[in-house]
Amino acid sequence: MTNEINNNQVSEDEIDLIALAKTIWKGRKLIIITVLIFMAIGVAVALLSPKEYSSSTTMVPQLSNNSSKMGGLSSLAAMAGFNLGDLNKSSGELSPYIYPQIVQSVPFQLELMNASYTFSAVDHPVSFYEYYTQHYTPGFLASLKKYTIGLPFVILSAIKGEDQTSGKTLETNDYIYLTKEQEEVRKILANGVTLETNDKDGYVTLSVRSNEAKLSAQIAQKAQMLLQKYITTFKIEKASAQLKFIEERYADNKKEFEAAQAALADFRDKNKNVTSARARTQEERLQSDYQLAFDVYSQLAQQLEQARIQVKEDTPVFSIIKPVTVPLEDNGSGLMTLLIWTFLGGVIAIGWIFGKEFLTSIKEKWNSEEAR
Known part of the structure; x- marks a missing residue:
């Protein structure tokens, strides 16, 4: 009896798989057309998407002898279940965990934004802010997004009549006031500059993403120098x-x-x-x-x-174990983009076929119940 039940269950599973295969085969034309359409979209996205290059540098901050001894003692204490973090803070060393906060701070980004760089579209060095406010032309996808999804915000800005021409920064002892243009450019720069700390091996990695290979290396080099300057200033302030x-x-x-x-x-x-x-x-x-x-x-x-x-x-020393280099290839992969869109097209087409089949079966059951 048990063998018969198992055989029936196996046969039902086989019938279900065959039914699924038949359903997919019936909708093969829709699947092929949808996949081809999404492949075309994937090719367009790969061609129209702006290139993105990444440049990075890895540094090892050399702490003072007292701090290193305290760091070793903290490690031993941590193994024993004690926390000597407060004692380590009292040594006067600036923790590497603060470095990302320095990189993301407004004064740091303003100084990085106002530094001069070489752009391929400009024949002379200009600042990052000047390039994005006077020389930069957004790509097709960015313009499409701005005037489709972002169109209501563009209209609201025009109605409000917000000042977007002033590029001066108002700095006081209490706060820093940025114009709307400065804030937009600062966000572009902030999204492209990141810093990661590796507590286990004791190094930090500064990475910069940009639409130009040489530009990403220039910004990474400038950010590295600025980070060293800021850390040195904080560290030797008292001395x-x-x-x-x-x-x-x-x-x-x-x-x-x-x-x-x-x-x-x-x-x-x-x-x-x-x-x-x-x-x-x-x-x-x-x-x-x-x-x-x-x-x-x-x-x-x-x-x-x-x-x-x-x-x-007190002046910290940084050992550069990986200097800044100009990237040769961009981060984006056209083949990967094409594969993603192709897979997405196949999933949508198959989902549409099964969804339609499911709704049809429900409709038939509904009509049969009414006929009774």
């Missing part, structure tokens, strides 16, 4: 302020020391043969002023040298 203060005090005390030295020398020149008690007292007073000024001056000179050494020690 630099201390150095500036000591330099100012050193310059003032140097003048006082030289004045005390000159006063003592003048007095001795004018009173070589004088042996009065009053003259000796005056000389002792000048000698004391000179010695005090000399002691302060010497201490400040030592502190100045220590402050300079501290700035050098």
